[in-house]
Amino acid sequence: MVLLAAALLGAAQLSADVVETKNGARIVGKVSKIDGGSVVVDTDYAGTVTIKQGEVTAINTDAPVAVRLASGTRIDGKVSGSAGALQVVGVDGTVTTTVDKVAASWEAGGRDPQIVALDRGWAYEASVDIAGKSGNKSQLGTAAGLRATLAGISDTLAFYAAYDRQVSDGVKSSDQFKAGVDYQSNFAGKNSWYVRDEGGFDRIKDIQFYDVAAAGFGYDFIKKPKHTLTGRLGLSFRNENYQNPLTDDVNAAGLDVGLNHTFQFDSSSLVNRLSFVPAFNDFSNFRATHESFYELPLAASEWKLRLGVSNDYNSKPGAGVEKLDTSYFTRLILDWK
Numbered sequence: 001m002v003l004l005a006a007a008l009l010g011a012a013q014l015s016a017d018v019v020e021t022k023n024g025a026r027i028v029g030k031v032s033k034i035d036g037g038s039v040v041v042d043t044d045y046a047g048t049v050t051i052k053q054g055e056v057t058a059i060n061t062d063a064p065v066a067v068r069l070a071s072g073t074r075i076d077g078k079v080s081g082s083a084g085a086l087q088v089v090g091v092d093g094t095v096t097t098t099v100d101k102v103a104a105s106w107e108a109g110g111r112d113p114q115i116v117a118l119d120r121g122w123a124y125e126a127s128v129d130i131a132g133k134s135g136n137k138s139q140l141g142t143a144a145g146l147r148a149t150l151a152g153i154s155d156t157l158a159f160y161a162a163y164d165r166q167v168s169d170g171v172k173s174s175d176q177f178k179a180g181v182d183y184q185s186n187f188a189g190k191n192s193w194y195v196r197d198e199g200g201f202d203r204i205k206d207i208q209f210y211d212v213a214a215a216g217f218g219y220d221f222i223k224k225p226k227h228t229l230t231g232r233l234g235l236s237f238r239n240e241n242y243q244n245p246l247t248d249d250v251n252a253a254g255l256d257v258g259l260n261h262t263f264q265f266d267s268s269s270l271v272n273r274l275s276f277v278p279a280f281n282d283f284s285n286f287r288a289t290h291e292s293f294y295e296l297p298l299a300a301s302e303w304k305l306r307l308g309v310s311n312d313y314n315s316k317p318g319a320g321v322e323k324l325d326t327s328y329f330t331r332l333i334l335d336w337k
Contacts, residue, residue, distance in 0.1 A: 017041065020058040020082075021051060031061055031079075034105040035113065056099050058082045064090065064108040070101050076108045120152035125335040127162075127306065141166040141174070143329065155185040164327070174327075175203040190220035194232060196256075205325075206247065206318035210240045212277055212287070214256035225264075232258035236277050238287065247318040252279035254286075269295045288313040295333065304333040 017031045019041055029043035039051045039059070061079045067088050068074045077090025086102070088095045106113055125147040131139070145162035159181050166174035180198030187193060199211035216234015236256035241249050254277055261272040271293055278286035293308025312325045 017059070017061045019051060019056060019060075021055045022057055023055070027051065031059065031065065031105065033113075034067075034102055053099065053102070057084050059086060059099065066106050066108050066110060066112070067095075067102060068104045068112060068114070069095070069097055070103045074112065079105075117153045120150055121337060123149045123151065123335065123337050125149075125333060127331045127333045129329055129331040138170075139166075139168045143331070145331075154187075155183070158182045172204065177201055184218060186220075190223055192218040192220070192230070194218055194234070205314070205321050206242050206244050208241045208243050211238075212256075213237050214277070216256055218258075227264070228260070228262050230260045232256065232260070238277055238279065242318050244319050250279070250285065250316075252281050252285070254279040267297050271295070285316050287315070293329075302334060302336055304335065306331040306333050 016028045019027045019029075019031065019039055021027075027041050027043065027049055029041040029049070032040045032042050032048075034040070034053065037053045039053055039056050041049045041051065043049055058081050059079050060081070064077050065079060066074065066076045067079065073095065075088050075090045075092065075095050077088045077094075080087050080089070081099070084098050084100070086097050086099055088097070104113060125145075127143075127145040127147075129141075129143050131141040141164075143162070143164040145160065147158065147160040149159075150157040159179075161177075161179040163177045164174050165176075166172065178198055178200035180196065182194065182196040184192050184194040193216070195215040197211065197213045199209065201207055201209055214234050214236035216232055218230050218232045220228060220230050222229035234256040236254050237252070238254060239249075239251050257276040259272070259274040261270075263270045271291075273289075273291045275289045276286065277288070278284075289310070289312050291308060291310040293306050296305045296307075297303070298305060307330055308328075310327045310329070314321075314323055317323050
């Protein structure tokens with residue numbers, strides 16, 4: 001029995017991929033990919049192990065994998081080598097190279113991740129929250145939103161719309177609609193340009209119609225797969241029409257300053273958005289909006305729960321209207337592609 005167990009163990013080791021490093025370490029498992037200067041190995045004993053490619057001296061796989069070299073050459077085959085040299089043996093021949101010249105690897109027969117990243121695809125999101133109360137006080141609050149995003153490797157186009165209505169004892173405390181479009185194109189590294197437009201109404205604030213159109217440049221202070229922080233600076237034109245004749249309408253060019261932050265955890269995410277739009281003819285006349293939310297997945301991957309807060313500040317609101325509105329929300333989110 002001991003000999004049989006040893007034989008089975010030896011066979012299992014022979015059928016596994018092996019990665020060797022400069023310090024003599026030997027990692028046995030399954031090479032899932034080579035990407036961004038790292039070799040990723042899935043192991044039974046330590047989970048996923050990521051090794052700097054510069055520290056790797058040998059890669060041996062027990063089954064074919066897809067390999068792309070820095071020159072652009074792609075071949076599917078078994079990988080073997082030692083002392084920094086590699087051979088990829090496939091049905092179309094053998095390629096001899098070195099570890100440092102491997103740009104990427106992935107599952108044999110699969111699409112190149114570099115090409116997949118160039119694909120543009122639509123993603124959709126619908127949200128709703130309903131809160132009610134009866135008894136000594138009657139209250140009903142409803143909010144709904146839609147968002148459609150077309151994203152590629154270098155640009156993102158988003159359309160969105162949302163409506164919020166709150167009624168307490170027959171008196172409305174919120175009656176707001178907004179719809180907008182936002183386009184951003186990363187033209188060089190961390191640099192981008194953008195255009196955006198948002199319009200709608202807010203009857204509680206006496207705004208019959210408002211619109212903010214803006215364009216400018218952005219810079220990614222942080223640009224990682226799971227963590228981004230983008231600043232924006234541009235020019236804007238702000239229009240606000242009030243029903244009350246005692247309140248002056250706003251029609252002014254100005255600045256557009258924004259900050260967008262996203263952090264992706266293992267299964268949840270944190271999002272922060274900030275916008276500041278002052279008028280050139282009166283910098284004390286500005287509008288600032290903020291939204292922060294934390295999103296958690298539910299049982300099905302397409303359903304999520306969003307917990308957040310939003311602020312809308314108008315430095316010169318209509319007559320009898322407060323400058324700041326703060327809303328706390330819990331929303332059910334459905335997203336799909």
